[in-house]
Amino acid sequence: MMTKTATGAGDVGNAARETLEDYTLRFAPRSYRKWSTGVVAVSALGGIAYLADFSIGANIGISYGTTNALWGILVFAVVIFATGFPLAFYAARYNLDLDLITRGSGFGYYGSVVTNVIFATFTFIFFALEGSIMAQGLELGLHIPLWLGYAVSTLIIFPLVVYGMSLLSKLQVWTTPLWLVLMVLPFAYLLITQPDSVGSFFAYQGQNGQGAPNLGSVMLAAGVCLSLIAQIAEQIDYLRFMPPRTPENSRRWWTAMILAGPGWVIFGAIKQVIGLFLAVYIIANVAEGATVANQPVHQFLEIYQDIMPGWAALTLAVVLVVISQIKINVTNAYSGSLAWTNSYTRVTKHYPGRLVFLGVNLAIALILMEANMFDFLNTILGFYANCGMAWVVVVASDIAINKYLLKISPKKPEFRRGMLYAINPVGFGSMVIAAGVSIVVFFGGLGAAVQPFSPLVAIGLGVVLPPIIALATRGKYYLRRDDDGIAEPMYDEHGNPSGEVLDCHVCRQEFERPDMVACHTHDAHVCSLCLSTDKVGDHVLPARSG
Known part of the structure; x- marks a missing residue:
């Protein structure tokens, strides 16, 4: 005993x-995984209902022009899909979250603690961003001061996340249809009633009129978008509850895994393009539109007002913002609490309860909101992208190359204490080097000429270093x-x-x-x-x- x-x-x-x-x-056991593949997929995709994509698309378009922004979004989509596929497959097949996958994919039992911190950082940055957008909506619709709106948008999430996946899956399924209608309506309206807006969109040169096609601008735009690379970890928090794959459900299983896993980026890219499209329209057609064009609540409000009475337009804009914020921030809060709890439990050998770190994550997000992080969005996301890309690309490289191609890394996942070394230099070392070098590049440490290409540095090193280090160590540090x-x-x-x-x-x-x-x-x-x-x-x- x-x-x-x-x-x-x-x-x-x-x-x-x-x-x-x-x-x-x-591990998420079979006895608990009672949802169908369709319910899991809809729940996972409900988690990408955030409006940050609209802000990101607008910001990069305003900074770099439509052409560079669209190419940047394409680079982002290709990288996210390619790296997200092996991770999503592993999560759905073996019913593990990304931290448990990371442990056995080159990082070791304690080595993945640092990636948990990276992921937790992602959740509170984007919680703060979405909370800021909701506060803007509450200020516009209900005249609630921003500082109070930040607090409301934070506190409303806590009780919804207390009950874990059971409640979250229901919330995502029930709210998705209304969210889709409210999001697509203004874009469709402009395409049908004002077709000239399409030509204006493609001709837009950015705020400074310097939006001519340029590789550096494309990569700077892609770098901001690639800050979302850690979103795959939130998709996986749902995908780990996929039912077992059998010959009978194989086609449905693969479809759900692809759409809700790496396929999230298709919907994310579409939202970024819509956000840019609406921003360009507002800049061209609304007085002082340039000051609010990157704020989703104003993007939708301006278009709704062309379709319906002002009071109805304002109501729908606020409803859209609130639904979107709740849908994504319950996921941000839930996933962030898991990440913090996991790291703390391994390091201290003490389990404090997930709700403790739910409170910690929400408190950090609230501080960011009160500090007005929305005004520094591009810089924050561009810096974070280097860390997020290094982690996700290294894990994807280990799965795709070291496990399946070189067969150095054990093919089946392992996450249990005692079975793994504390730190595996294959993944841990690769991530530290890839993130460190790309951050130096991001801040201009290797010269202005290569500064825009920090995302490529993180991706390139993240791909090649794991197989190099695995071959050099002969896979010695995977299994204890x-x-x-x-x-x-x-x-x-x-x-x-x-x-x-x-x-x-x-x-x-x-x-x-x-x-x-x-x-x-x-x-x-x-x-x-x-x-x-x-x-x-x-x-x-x-x-x-x-």
């Missing part, structure tokens, strides 16, 4: 109560041991994670086979989270390979 010294009774109780709701920090001490098979006849249930002798809960490891000091099994909170390492299996 487990003593309190090793794990701690409080941690066991917290883990038993909270993680069974959404399987925080662990290759046997978890359990005789029952890990996968079923279709290659899906097994649904066989085993007892954890520490927390006295039942978990499925992939979440369990043999205990080192007892003839019993222990679950992955109890291993994570084992302060003295009594249950951790010793190193062994072969």
Whole structure:
């Protein structure tokens, strides 16, 4: 029987109560994954309802002109799809979030803590951005001061995220149809009633009239867009609940995985183009339009006012902003709380509960909003993109090249403590180098001529370094041991994670086979989270390979 010294009774109780709701920090079991492929896909795509894309599209167009912005959006879409595909497949196939995937894809058990911090940063930056947009809507529609609007847009999210995936999936499915109608209506109206706006859109040269086609401007635009690369981690927080893939549902499974995984970027790119289109129209046709053209609430309000009475237009614009903000920020808050909790639990061997870090994430986002981060959007996103790209591209490279092409990295995922080395230089080293060099380039450290190309530096190094380091180390640091001490098979006849249930002798809960490891000091099994909170390492299996 487990003593309190090793794990701690409080941690066991917290883990038993909270993680069974959404399987925080662990494998998502087959018994919990009751949603169809379609429901999972719609829920995941509901998480990209954010209006930040409209602001990003408008900002890069205003800065670099339509032509450069469109090419930048295309670069962004291609990179996001190519890197997101292997990650989304892995998550849906093996029912793991991106942190658990990262551990076994070149980073090691503790090495992925730094990527969790990168992801948590993504969630509060974009929470703050969406909250700012909602506050703008509340100020316009209800005359609520911005500072109070920031607080309202933050506090309204907390109770919605408390209940985890069960509530979030319902919220996304119910609100998506109305959101789609409100978003598409003004764009369709302009295309039908004012076809000349299309020509004006393509001719737009940017705020300074210097929007001639230029590779540097294209890459600067792409760099801002690529700050969204970590969005795949939020898609994966839904995709990990995909049902097992079988011969009967194979086509539906692949369709849902592609659309809700890397396919999110198709919808994201369309929103950026629409945001730019609406901004150009407002600049050309609305008095003082240049001052509000990058604010989504004004983009939609101006077009709604051409279609309906002013009071109805204002109402719909505010409704769209509120629905969009809630749809994305419940996901930002949920995913951010998972990321912070995961990192803290591994480092301290203490599980404080996900709600603690839900509060932390929301507090940081509120501080950013009150600091008016909206005015520095391009700089913030451009800098962050270097870190996000380095992480995601390195993991994608390890899966696609090291696992499937070179077969150096173990093909099946591993995330459990004791099975992995603390740090694997393949992924961890590659990410540090790729992010570090690209940030130096971003700030002009290697000269102004290459400064716009920091995204290419992050992507290029992120692709080539993992196979180089893996070959140099001969894959030595992937697995600390290759046997978890359990005789029952890990996968079923279709290659899906097994649904066989085993007892954890520490927390006295039942978990499925992939979440369990043999205990080192007892003839019993222990679950992955109890291993994570084992302060003295009594249950951790010793190193062994072969």
